[in-house]
Each structure stands twice: as C-alpha cells, then as structure tokens.
Amino acid sequence: MSLIRPFSGLRPAPEHADDVIAPPYDVLNSQEARDKVQGRPYSFLHISKPEIDLPEDTDPYSDSVYAKGAENLQNLIDNDILMREAQPSYYFYQLQMGEHIQIGLVAVASVAEYDRNRIRKHEYTRPDKETDRVKQIDALNAQTGPVFLTYRHNATIDDLVETIRQTPPLYDLIADDGVRHVLWRVDDPADIETITSTFEAMDCLYIADGHHRSAAASRVAEMRAATGKTNGEASHDYFLSVIFPDDQMMILDYNRVIRDLNGLDQAAFLDKLEEAFRIEPSSESVKPGQSGEFGMYLGGQWYRLAIEPGRIPKADPVGRLDVSLLQNNLIDPVLGINDPRRDKRIDFVGGIRGLAELERRVDSGEMAVAFALYPTSLSDLMAVADANEVMPPKSTWFEPKLADGLVSHVLD
Numbered sequence: 001m002s003l004i005r006p007f008s009g010l011r012p013a014p015e016h017a018d019d020v021i022a023p024p025y026d027v028l029n030s031q032e033a034r035d036k037v038q039g040r041p042y043s044f045l046h047i048s049k050p051e052i053d054l055p056e057d058t059d060p061y062s063d064s065v066y067a068k069g070a071e072n073l074q075n076l077i078d079n080d081i082l083m084r085e086a087q088p089s090y091y092f093y094q095l096q097m098g099e100h101i102q103i104g105l106v107a108v109a110s111v112a113e114y115d116r117n118r119i120r121k122h123e124y125t126r127p128d129k130e131t132d133r134v135k136q137i138d139a140l141n142a143q144t145g146p147v148f149l150t151y152r153h154n155a156t157i158d159d160l161v162e163t164i165r166q167t168p169p170l171y172d173l174i175a176d177d178g179v180r181h182v183l184w185r186v187d188d189p190a191d192i193e194t195i196t197s198t199f200e201a202m203d204c205l206y207i208a209d210g211h212h213r214s215a216a217a218s219r220v221a222e223m224r225a226a227t228g229k230t231n232g233e234a235s236h237d238y239f240l241s242v243i244f245p246d247d248q249m250m251i252l253d254y255n256r257v258i259r260d261l262n263g264l265d266q267a268a269f270l271d272k273l274e275e276a277f278r279i280e281p282s283s284e285s286v287k288p289g290q291s292g293e294f295g296m297y298l299g300g301q302w303y304r305l306a307i308e309p310g311r312i313p314k315a316d317p318v319g320r321l322d323v324s325l326l327q328n329n330l331i332d333p334v335l336g337i338n339d340p341r342r343d344k345r346i347d348f349v350g351g352i353r354g355l356a357e358l359e360r361r362v363d364s365g366e367m368a369v370a371f372a373l374y375p376t377s378l379s380d381l382m383a384v385a386d387a388n389e390v391m392p393p394k395s396t397w398f399e400p401k402l403a404d405g406l407v408s409h410v411l412d
Helices: 014-020 030-036 063-078 111-115 127-140 155-164 189-200 211-226 266-273 322-331 355-363 378-386
Strands: 010-012 082-084 090-097 100-110 147-151 171-174 180-186 205-209 238-245 254-258 277-282 293-298 301-307 346-350 369-372
Touching (some): 014 171, 155 180, 180 189, 254 322
Antiparallel strands (some): 090 180, 147 205, 277 301
16 A cells, blocks of 8 residues: 555546636635635536535535535536546646645555654544545545645655656646645656655645544544545545645745733733833834744834743643743733634634735724734644644644636546
C-alpha cells in the first residue's frame, strides 16, 4: 500500500471549467451560496451545498440534501459537463494570489497511512462535522473536497514541477476572488512512478487543512470494509488530496476579538496586562513583526504588546505558539475565557480581512478589544503534529483556498 497514488479524476470539460469551479463548501453559508449561483447552473455549489436547490427552510443536514447533491452531480456527468479520465493520473495544481504562487500535487492519499499517523494531524475534529462529510461522501460515492496536505519540500518533485509547467495546462482560470487556478495532468508512466516512489520515501505528510474531510474518509473506508467492500486498495481506501511543499505555503494571521473586558475598565485592564507584557501605545495600526509580539486595539487606540521572554515555554511545541501565549497569559487569566472553542465572548477574524476589520468590530461597539497575532509558522505546525499534540482552535488561516469542482475522486 503506497502513501499516495494516481487516480482517474472526475473534472470539468474544458469549455465548462470556468462555470463549474466554486469556493470551498465551508467558506459560504447557504444564502451566500444561493446568491453566488444565480445564473450559474453548473456551479459546483449545487453539489457541495445542495440545500440551495431545496426550500429555504430545509435542514442542510437532512437526507434530502445529500440525495439532492448526488442527483446534481449525476446530472453534470450525464450532460457531459463533468468527464472522467480514462486512466489514472496525477495533477499539478498552481494557485496564484497576487504575487504569491504555490504548486501542489493532486493525488489520493492512503487512509491506512492516515490511520497509523503517517499522515499527521494537529486538530481535534467534531463528530457532527465528520458525520456531515461521511454522509456527503457516501451519497455522492465520491470525494469532492480535497484535503490540504503539506510535505517537506523535495528537489525531485520541484524539478518535475518545473518540467510539467512548460507544457500546456488543462485549465488556466481566474476565479471570482481573483485567485488564478492552473491545472496540469501528469500521465506519463515514468513521471507517475517518480512521484509515487519519491513520496513513498518520505517519512510523513501533514494535514494543513481538512481534518474533518480526512476523518470522514477514514470512517467511510471503515464502513465499506465492514460490508466486505475492500481489499485495502479500493478507491475508498484513499482520499482526495492536494499536497503542497512547505516552502511555498502561506499562513496568515488568525486574530481575536473579545466582547467585553471581564468587568474591568480600560485602565484596570491595561494594568493587568503589565504582569505579562510590555505595552507601548502606537500612533498607527500594529501588525506584529515577530513571534511573541501582538497588536491590541482598545478604545480607538493601538498598542504593541511584547510578552515577557520568561513566559515562553520554548520546549513546548503547543505552549510556545503565539495563539497559546495570548490565550494562557491574557485571554484566560485576564478576560476569563478558558474555553475559546465554545465561549461566545470571543470571535476569530482571518488575516485576509486585514487590521481594518479588527478596528471596525471594536469601533462599532460589537467588541471591546481586538488582538492581532503573528502568523503560526508551518514548522511550528509540523512540530505540534510530530509531537502528537493538538493546536489551539483557530491557529492557522491558509490562503489561497483550493477550488471545489476542479478534480473529484469517484469511489468505484
């Protein structure tokens, strides 16, 4: 059983690709998806969020929704909007957002290697979200949302990417958000063998994003094994992935906004912070320039916070993360939020929205204080996963996002 393998992808006919690709299912709510598909009957949102084609009061987790997704997928296949590759292939997938470019390998990754932690995790999953993805995969008999994986960059793969990039792509598309999506097929047997063997020699892969999708794939494989539908090499024993080298990945900051000061006035709150942080007012917005530094927006004023070095547990891969330093030295002891997963007093703002969004949330009166964080590094993510630990919630915000509908994995 190999770590990864090629597969016969289900993908848009070239003339329809621009009409099919869609944002990931989990970045839009149902109403936003309904608005986005106006005049776009082939949008993959009809498969990934099929409640948009049912009455608005439909429970998005009802069986009728999953059945509608399967019906919509079959309609796109029957009408030749989507087509299936005759032979297993790999693909190289380039994402470009502004000047940033990253190129990953589209493959299917082994459920067995995921289960034995050769494909390493760094987040908890929620059973309800897993079950949603299990029902979706089972109803479609396909995996349509890729898991975002990463690996320590490799010269052999880098060289092959550069060779393939000189050939005409299958697609070269600009999505609504301005992100460019380019896809090349890799179907030469020698290239396929090079890719498979190179990845097989790697110690591990890491999940960057998609913990619920990978966990759901594992559950589907287990379900089908229980019915005798497996030999360890069946299509459901692998899950759809896009695998990027670590030196090309872009992680943005994931910031925090808090509704109140836990009964403190601003002066008392600032006094409390001095126990763990050096505080400097700033005449301009503060985007942290290094780990251990934070921006804080309070009462129309920006501050630069620097944690006291003695409070950084350097040997602890989770405790030394900036999200942990802020949580353990300020958000919990000062603001009284000890469970950021469930506490309604805290919210999270992806760095793609910028510092102006933090100012807006506070200036509107909705929130009392905002914190800008330095982005978690990929090396820190890997260290946490290598230690079999779990990162705090909302630690990483990856950009650019993968498109849905570009390539899907059918479970034969």
